Amino acid sequence: MLPLARYAQAGHGTMAQGRFLSNVANPLPATFLRGGTSKGIFLKRSDLPANPDEWTPIFRGIMGSPDPVYRRQLNGMGGGVSSLSKICVVGPPSGSAVNSDVDVEYTFVQVGIDDGELDLSGNCGNLSSMIGVFALDEGLCSPRLDGTGSLATVRSFNTNTSKVIDTTFPISSSHLADLDLPEVETAGVPGQASRIILQFVNPEGARTGKLLPTGSPSDDLQVSDARLSSIPTSLVDATNPTVFIAAEHLAKAIHAEPRGVSPDDLAQPDVVELVETIRQAGAVRMGLDPSAKAQPKIAILSTPAANDDADVVIHAFSMGVLHKAVPMTVGLCLGVAAGVEGTIAHAIAARARAQRGSAQDDSGLVRIRHPGGTVNVGAKFGEDGTVLNAQVVRTGRRLMKGVVWW
Incomplete structure (x- = not known):
């Protein structure tokens, strides 16, 4: 039997739902991160099949879904609630994002606990706060530094909503995120951690194209x-x-x-x-x-x-x-x-x-x-009533980096 590290690098595939994904490593390189009040698996786009239709058996296996009887996802990394059954796929900008002045792009995936269905119809604000952290850790981009050199911003493009999100956080001398400063608390999370400013640029109409899809506030x-x-x-x-x-x-x-x-x-x-x-x-x-x-x-x-x-x-x-x-x-x-x-x-x-x-x-x-x-x-609203940006402060933590079986 191959040692774990060599096995992960060897690109071993597996039979899943009648399809042999011979080009996908199993176990698969992955990082487990907390962002705000959610936790999720972060994957590099280059480690996955080019066709998202082939993600289903991989992501189900990672999370331990479907689990309609017990709803605990004990066969995977999920935690039996929606905020713990999430995956982010991160990579360099592609398509329309190439010309959008962004550093990376990502796709958020909600994995159904009962049925194992993958829902890509929206974004996750909590895990969005860790996209920049993961991107720097994986060398996917360089940080945009502030005047002091102590804060970094990573601009990302979310493929689910076609929206741009900025994350700003403290960095170390090696230009990696410093998440352990006792700066702020996030309700629902014990202890203090570094401040991550999450800013959604032009957030209105994320799915429908309009702030008020019916044209009326009520x-x-x-x-x-x-x-x-x-x-x-x-x-x-x-x-x-x-x-x-x-x-x-x-x-x-x-x-x-x-x-x-x-x-x-x-x-x-x-x-x-x-x-x-x-x-x-x-x-x-x-x-x-x-x-x-x-x-x-x-x-x-x-x-x-x-x-x-x-x-x-x-x-x-x-x-x-x-x-x-x-x-x-x-x-x-x-x-x-x-x-x-x-x-x-x-x-x-x-x-x-x-x-x-x-x-x-x-x-x-x-x-x-x-x-x-x-x-x-x-x-923040413009004079014409358009929403210029929406922002919130989050915290995050690195939990695990290694490989995950699916």
Whole structure:
């Protein structure tokens, strides 16, 4: 038997789904990274088949999917929840990205836990924060240094959304990311780490081409459910398309008495089914495929308590499961939506600020409370109302570099 390192270099293939991928190493060179509140496998594009259709058996094997019975992905690197079943494929710019002043391009892949389906319909904000780190580690590009030489920026092109994302982070004297400085905390992650500034350039219309796909900041969405015939929504597409609904409107459908919506309510199977029905109806109105589980996302918004310094409270669903924090692209989309008059997010944020007698500061930051804590997201708008950028601070950590069997 070959030693592990030699085996990985030898390019051994395997039989998968009736197809022999003789040109793909098994085990495959890989890096395991945390970005924000997600973890995922990062792969170089050059180590994979040129045809993405051939990625399915590889990525299923890496993550341990499908796993419809136990949902733990014990045969792979996945962790049984959507935020831990992710892969990023990174390489040099190609196609239209070559002339876009970017350093690298990447494709994000959400791997289904139950069915093993690969969803490439959207992007992951949390793992996007580590694209630049991985690119420098692998020598895929050179950093863009600031005036002091202590901060580096890597500009990437996301193939899922055809959007440009900048990541800026501290670097060492060897021009590699220094992730261990005690600078900031990320809600849901223990301890402090280096500040990674994640900035989405011109984020509107990531999937639909429009910030407001229906042309309106608020729509009465027709729903095929016995509990409600329609519900007010805001359908917004920035960084990733998202269906926003207010907790008070959902409460009317699931409670006989008027009260708020709790996480326990949102975990009930019949409520999960209703939320998915609303999400699919929103997808149709946005011109998206309702059967695609990853896009659009859906989030329930509510007004913070009077003693809370947050502007809006969010409970988001990802791949049909209530998220333990908030998908970062949803948080960024919410930050943009809160700046658009007439949206549910704008109304809630305005109500929260009036409640505590404060106004939004000049930074444009929106403070979001989610099940894991709080996060500040920002959006800058042009004079014509276009979204110039959306940004958030994340942290990350290198977890493993080596090879992975699929």
